[in-house]
Amino acid sequence: MEDGFTRIANELLEGIIGAPLTDRERRVVLAIVRLTYGWNRKAGRIYAEDVSEITNLHESRCSKVISELVRRKVIFRQGGSRSPITLNKDMGQWEASTGSKRQAPTKRAESAQNEPIEPAQNEPTFKYRKDKPPLTSFEGEGTPEKSTPPESTKPKRASVAKLDLENLPDGVTREAAEGFIEHRKALKKPLTQRALMLALGEAVKASQAIPGLSPDQAIDETILAGWQGVKAQWLINRLGGQGAQLPARKDGRMGFAQPRATGTYTQGNDDELPDWARGI
DNA sequence: TAAGTCTAGATCAGGCCCGT
DNA sequence: ACGGGCCTGATCTAGACTTA
The missing domain is CATH 1.10.10.10 (Winged helix-like DNA-binding domain superfamily/Winged helix DNA-binding domain)
Structure with a gap:
């Protein structure tokens, strides 16, 4: 004062x-x-x-x-x-x-393709930033008291169980699969067995859609592109091919690698x- | 079956550049 | 000094999925 x-x-x-x-x-x-x-x-x-x-x-x-x-x-x-x-x-x-208000992804597996998607959130969210303590002084007197962000109460994630590489999709080698797993680890996005199998399945789909491309090459291309996931349609877009539209996601998402709109x-x-x- | 984890789109925020 | 455009990174969200 x-x-x-x-x-x-x-x-x-x-x-x-x-x-x-x-x-x-x-x-x-x-x-x-x-x-x-x-x-x-x-x-x-x-x-x-x-x-x-x-x-x-x-x-x-x-x-x-x-x-x-x-x-x-x-x-x-x-x-x-x-x-x-x-x-x-x-x-x-x-x-x-x-401006466009923040909307949560609307993912409804059963009806996303047939029903208009309603935003699940209508009010903007004011994010808490751990690197910027909230204003603690309104009167502008001196420096706001430095506050340390609260310790995260979120429990640490359990380590991912060892993945089974014995039953890989046809055409996918163990080396390619391990390479992809390593890639995901490097991205700090370890995957689950199911996620791995889905990704490898997409690599097979891509190889079928793009002449001359093997599933292993599809995986390598994914790693080179820096993607965290494998998606046949992305590979088709990237490398070219028959370009047949693959079934849309059931949840209506477009995938993370979609191009950016451009005193x-x-x-x-x-x-x-x-x-x-x-x-x- | 409940709780925890995974996932990717949406949004916000910081910073830089450049024209006005 | 302002303001628009652009890029990048952080964070939030919620359904799908996994695990105990």
Whole structure:
């Protein structure tokens, strides 16, 4: 408290806490509060650099977040991009993000191909980042207390049982299978017996679809491509071939290798405070 | 059969580049 | 100083699958 504090209406503070903002957005909003009300002013020329200093976000990202918040009427910026910024105290005007919301994969084995897929999650998720402790100080006084992330309570995964390489699909050699297992280990994605057999089965499918390609070569190509799994269709796309469409996944997923779409207020006369903040 | 693990798409976040 | 585009990596999620 020696370096001052920021007075803010509880209603507004609670609004910020409860608003559907991402972690970055909330940090930027709080930084704006710090740079305005923290200096006992309603608005201020706030640059991305200033916000970056407080939030520890990259300047370019702060700039983007500020623009997004302006667009959603969470904050106001009268005039051009270098005009003063003020927080919109009318939280009813704050617009929720219109961007694509995070959706959990919708995997319904029995009906995924015939029924429209409904998103399983409609609200954005605010992720906990173990490398960025949450803001513990709202008033901008000093450095937030360093907090160590909680020890993970998730039990360690059991080691994968030794895989059976005796009954491999026709055309797949033990060496190729072991090579693939090693590849997966290197990727820190050890596989189960079933996953192995499915992968090798896909290699056989690929060899049947692509003239001149053996199952072993399909596996080698998968490793060279850096894929963690074998998928005949990917190999067809990569190497060419008959290109016949293989049955779609029952769960509707596309596979991981799909191409990317391409100063501080000091206590004094309350008359100096914004109207809404008086008498708290 | 319950609990744990595997899996891959979706989303968020950080950073860089470049034009305005 | 801003803002859009792009790339990369981390994290979340939930059904399928495995294991005790």
